Each structure stands twice: as structure tokens, then as C-alpha cells.
Amino acid sequence: MDLSRRTLGKFAVATGAAGAIGTVVARSADAATWKVTGTAVPALAGFDNQLKAFMQARGVTAGQLAVTYKGRLVLARGYSTNEAVAVQPTSLFRIASLSKSVTAAAILRLEQDGKLTLGSKVVDLLGITAPVDPRWSNITLRRLLQHLGGWDPAVSGDPNFKDATISQALGVPMELKHADVIKYMTSQKLDVAPGTKYAYSNFGYLLAGRVIEKVSGLSYEAYVQQKLLAPLKIKRMALGWSIAKHSGEMAYESQYTGRTVLNTTGAAVAAPYGTFSMRTQDANGGWIASAPDLVRWAKMFDAPGAVLNSTSLGRVWAKPETGVDPGGSYYGLGWSVRPVTTGGTGRNTWHTGSLPGTSTLLVRTYHGMSWAVLFNRRDDPSGKSYGDIDPAMWTAAKGVTTWPAHDLFPQYFS
Known part of the structure; x- marks a missing residue:
């Protein structure tokens, strides 16, 4: 497949993994009995x-899957x-790191409203005093959102998944609070x-x-919800919970077990x-949503409107000061970006999401398509890659000979 049209690449990085200490048997779907909901569209089979x-x-x-074409919702389906x-x-579904585009847009909305600037220093905004490393004074909001804040999980680990270490270091109980993680990191x-250096950082988004x-x-x-989602009539999105489910939320599955970080019992x-902890993941990976919600959200980035103006949208796609890979791809503000030379917007943009029990993908293409795909697991005994859903969706899109003229958005948003 023409790599200029593929979305994923160097920047296909998602919310980090929690450590697993055991396994449970995954149920096979070799002889699946399918239940498929939503309107069937033969042209998009x-x-x-x-x-x-x-x-x-x-x-x-x-x-779950939702697909748009030229701003119209043409497919919305659930599969079980x-x-x-x-x-x-x-x-x-939990959407994991697809949440980052939401957080970045919220920062841009605050800038648009004159409350801060992308160049504002994080220590000043949060009142952080005397961090061990004086280089904290060089961490700006822009650098946070483009993963240039100075933390490299490959070197020191991801603090958003070091709950037991932080609890022991600070002498505080689990479940941790945001303030505990920040205190530890300073x-x-x-x-x-x-x-x-570009280094994907969940902590930056925290x-x-x-x-x-x-x-x-x-x-x-x-x-x-008030400033970003309500203007788009997105009413279902909310922050998820670690144990309890929202009404209509799916159950999550994994072949692994692990020790709880919600208390100090060490229970498997x-x-x-x-x-x-879903509580501490909120701004970097805590939202739940449906696939139609996500493509509705993605449509917001196509043109200035009630949420972000043209200046703000331009900043979403601006190149970072460093971290552009040899192929030209980079991380903007909450989105990965791959420039293309075949017209349209001149870019494919996307994000992946991954947590135990969750694998997600949101794509916006240069020629007016978008899709969101959500699953209730990210691992199984087959060992097959979940990243393979990206080329699978491109294959499906290339196979469409005539795109339907209908728009299902009014059916799901009113």
C-alpha cells in the first residue's frame, strides 16, 4: 500500500501498559455468532x-465503527x-489516548479566550516551586502537548503507571491523586x-x-463538556471509572491479571x-465515548466553528521545534500528523489508544474521510497485532466505488 496514505508510523504511540502478573483464558470467537447493529450500507460492506x-x-x-465522508456520517455500527x-x-468504550486531542483542544480554547498562551510556563500556571530539576522552568504548555516536556518513559518509566512506587516514595495510600504524581515527579x-527530544509522555497531559x-x-x-462537547451536541462522552461502568458502557477483556493500584492490598x-487508575489517567487517557461521538469530534477540526477558530486549528497542525521524523511525520497538538503531497488538506492525522481492555483508533484523511474504531480488548493468545486495524480500514476505504449520499449524524446528535 502507498505509505503516503497510511496513517500510522513513528508516532503511533498510545497510553502505556499496566504491568501484568498472570493470565486468564480468552474466549475464542472462531465460531462467532455475530450481532451487528446500526444501519447496514451495502456500498460500505x-x-x-x-x-x-x-x-x-x-x-x-x-x-464499534463509525465512518464519515465529506463531513457526513455514512456508517455507524456495533459488532459483537x-x-x-x-x-x-x-x-x-474507554478511548484511552484518543483523549489527548480533547485535552489539547481545551488548552487551545483557553488560549483563544485569553486565559493563557501556549508559551506559558507550567510552573507558573500550577504554582510549582523549587522542583529538584531547575529545567522545569523551561517546560511550556506547547512542549507538554507535543511531548517535548523532558520526560522519557524509555529512560525512567511512565509515572502514570508507577502507582506503587509513588505510594511508597511519598508514604501516601493508593489510589493516588494527581497531586501525588506531580509531587513525586517534581x-x-x-x-x-x-x-x-520527542518522547511520548502521558504525564505531560496529566x-x-x-x-x-x-x-x-x-x-x-x-x-x-461545557466548552468543547456541548457546542457539538456530544452528550455521551464522560470520564470513565476504574471499576464501575457507565450506563451503556461495554465490559473490557484481557488475557492478563495484575495487582490492584486502587488500594494497598496487592490483590490480583x-x-x-x-x-x-482511571482517576489519574483523565486528561491523557480517561474518556469514554462511542465511535459516532469521536468522528463528530474529529469533524470539529475540519473548519473553524463554535469550539476552535482558524488560528487555534492552525496551531493544532503546526510542526514542533524538534521531533519531525525522516518521513516528515510529527506530533502536533493532540494528533499525529503525516504530510501527503496528493492534494486535499495535505495531511493525514490520527491517534491510537491502548489500555488493558482497550484498543482504539481515530483517523482523519487528507481527502475528506474519517473513521473511529473501538475494541474491548488489546491482547489475546493469538499474538496478532492490533495495529493491523489501520491497514484494514484503508483497504476497506479503497474498495468503496460509490460513497453513499446519506448523513446519519442527525440520527445520533440532536
């Missing part, structure tokens, strides 16, 4: 076929195998000088979430339910 083949090969029991409750197009040396709260005077969730739990 290739998308259905690709989703089913992907899920069946990995034993995935719940999946041998499930007591069928997945609906409006069912909710006592550590940065891995590199801010602005000198900090951005706290900036949103400090500057707006609202909770992170309330600010996003199913990986999706307590091996990481």
Missing part, C-alpha cells in the same frame, strides 16, 4: 467485513460475538532538556489537565479493572 475478520482472528467480543447484550452504535530529575482546572476554575471534565485483579 467492506468495512463490516474487515471489522469482523479482525475481531474473529483475535477473539474480540465487542467492537456471542454477547448477551449487543453492541450498539451508541455504546460506550522530586525527580528530568530525562532530557525540555524542547530537545499536567495539562491540571492547568485546565486551575485556569478555568472548573473540573477538567466539566470544562471539556483482571487487568482492565484496577491495574491502573
Whole structure:
């Protein structure tokens, strides 16, 4: 396949993994009994076929897909195998790191409203005093959002998944609070000088979430829902919970178990339910949504409107001061970007998401398509890659000979 049209590459990095200490047997879907909901669209049957083949090969029991073309929602489907409750197009899934585009947009909205600038220093905004590493004074919001803040998980690990270490170091109980993670990190040396190296950092987005709260005077969730989602009539999106489910939210599956970080008992739990804290993941990976919600959100970036103006949208796609790979791809503000030379917008943009029990993908193409794909697991005994959903979706899109003229958005947003 022409690599200029593929989305994923160097920047296909998602929310980090919680440590696994055991396994549970995954149920096979080799002889799947399919339940597919939403309007069937014969011209787009290739998308259905690709989703089913992907899920069946990995034993995935719940999946969801939404596709847009030229701003119209043309496909919205839920897929399940041998499930007591069928997945609906409006069912909710954890979206993991797809949350980052939401957090980045919230920062841009605050800048648009004159509350801060991308050049604002994080220590000033959050009142952080005397961090161990004086280079904290060079961490700006822009650097946070482009993963240039100075933390490299490959060197020192991802603090958003070091709950037991932080609990022991600070003498505080689990479940941790955001303030605990920040206090711990200000006592550590940065891995590199801010602005000198791209290194995917969940912690940077945790900090951005706290900036949103400090500057707006609202909770992170309330600010996003009021200023970003409500103007788009997106009403289902919310922050997820570690154990309890929202109404309409899917159950999550994994072959692994791990030790809980929700308390200090050390109890073994199913990986999706307590091996990481949804509370501390909020701004970097905590949202739940449906696939139609996500392509509705993605449409917001196509033109200035009620959420972001043209100046703000331009900043989303601006190249960083460093971290552009040899092929020209880079991380903008909450989106990975691959320039293309075949017209349209001149870029493919995307993000992946991954947590125990969650694998997600959101793509915007240079020629007016977008799709969101959500699954209720990211691992299984087959060992097959979940990243393969990206070329599968491109294959389905290339196979469409005539795009339908209908628009399903009014059916799901009113």
C-alpha cells in the first residue's frame, strides 16, 4: 500500500501498559455468532467485513465503527460475538489516548479566550516551586502537548503507571491523586532538556489537565463538556471509572491479571479493572465515548466553528521545534500528523489508544474521510497485532466505488 496514505508510523504511540502478573483464558470467537447493529450500507460492506475478520482472528467480543465522508456520517455500527447484550452504535468504550486531542483542544480554547498562551510556563500556571530539576522552568504548555516536556518513559518509566512506587516514595495510600504524581515527579530529575527530544509522555497531559482546572476554575471534565462537547451536541462522552461502568458502557477483556493500584492490598485483579487508575489517567487517557461521538469530534477540526477558530486549528497542525521524523511525520497538538503531497488538506492525522481492555483508533484523511474504531480488548493468545486495524480500514476505504449520499449524524446528535 502507498505509505503516503497510511496513517500510522513513528508516532503511533498510545497510553502505556499496566504491568501484568498472570493470565486468564480468552474466549475464542472462531465460531462467532455475530450481532451487528446500526444501519447496514451495502456500498460500505467492506468495512463490516474487515471489522469482523479482525475481531474473529483475535477473539474480540465487542467492537464499534463509525465512518464519515465529506463531513457526513455514512456508517455507524456495533459488532459483537456471542454477547448477551449487543453492541450498539451508541455504546460506550474507554478511548484511552484518543483523549489527548480533547485535552489539547481545551488548552487551545483557553488560549483563544485569553486565559493563557501556549508559551506559558507550567510552573507558573500550577504554582510549582523549587522542583529538584531547575529545567522545569523551561517546560511550556506547547512542549507538554507535543511531548517535548523532558520526560522519557524509555529512560525512567511512565509515572502514570508507577502507582506503587509513588505510594511508597511519598508514604501516601493508593489510589493516588494527581497531586501525588506531580509531587513525586517534581522530586525527580528530568530525562532530557525540555524542547530537545520527542518522547511520548502521558504525564505531560496529566499536567495539562491540571492547568485546565486551575485556569478555568472548573473540573477538567466539566470544562471539556461545557466548552468543547456541548457546542457539538456530544452528550455521551464522560470520564470513565476504574471499576464501575457507565450506563451503556461495554465490559473490557484481557488475557492478563495484575495487582490492584486502587488500594494497598496487592490483590490480583483482571487487568482492565484496577491495574491502573482511571482517576489519574483523565486528561491523557480517561474518556469514554462511542465511535459516532469521536468522528463528530474529529469533524470539529475540519473548519473553524463554535469550539476552535482558524488560528487555534492552525496551531493544532503546526510542526514542533524538534521531533519531525525522516518521513516528515510529527506530533502536533493532540494528533499525529503525516504530510501527503496528493492534494486535499495535505495531511493525514490520527491517534491510537491502548489500555488493558482497550484498543482504539481515530483517523482523519487528507481527502475528506474519517473513521473511529473501538475494541474491548488489546491482547489475546493469538499474538496478532492490533495495529493491523489501520491497514484494514484503508483497504476497506479503497474498495468503496460509490460513497453513499446519506448523513446519519442527525440520527445520533440532536
